Amino acid sequence: MKLKRQQQGLTFVGLVVVGVLLALAGLVAAQVFPTYLEYMAVQKAVNKASGGSTVAEVRDLFDKAATIDDIRTITAKDLTVGKEGDRVVVSFDYVREIHLAGPAWLVMKYKGRSK
Template identity: 50%
Template sequence: MTAHTMHRSALHSQRGVTFIGFLFIAGFLAALGVVVAQIVPTALEYQAVLTAVKRAKDAPTIPDIRMSFNKSAGIDNISSISGKDLDIRKDGNEVVISFSYQREIHLAGPAYLTLKYTGDSR
């Protein structure tokens, strides 16, 4: 066996991930999966808020807009914001409803992930 052949066979035997490396990667992916699983419902709720705001935009008065939003919020299980939290204004002839809220997700110990959502009816 030549030195070149021994060097090539040594390189081939060193491929792959060690068990410790595999555990580290699996732990990281599991922690990431837990965080993503907690973020997805907040993103879905944000989409429901946008839909409810666009539906409420057609109501004739401000109290009707708030009531329409609250009805949609009850149906779509929106808990982060209510009709009283909406900022309703007129931009020319168009009614514009805007909103802003945040959600906190507890990660571990004193660590939280804060998600800030804003949007409007345009």
């Protein structure tokens, strides 16, 4: 006597649930990705700005790089400029908030320093 094999797979309802979850993850990723790209641009601008020798020069270099890369989240006055030995070190930190739905927000904290 042969046993019947039970079919395996995804039901239509399961497919819809998986599709909705993937769509929501895609929406969140579409909002997060530009903030990460901006963070990378800020890091690049900070590395360029650390070539300055005075605080004013560092801020001016950052402003020029920020204009080119269209950085709007952080300005030169938000930078912390210091020295480690004979090297100029520029650091930054800022927060980006993305509204998800109702009272839910996604908060991302970006932090970095020049190399």
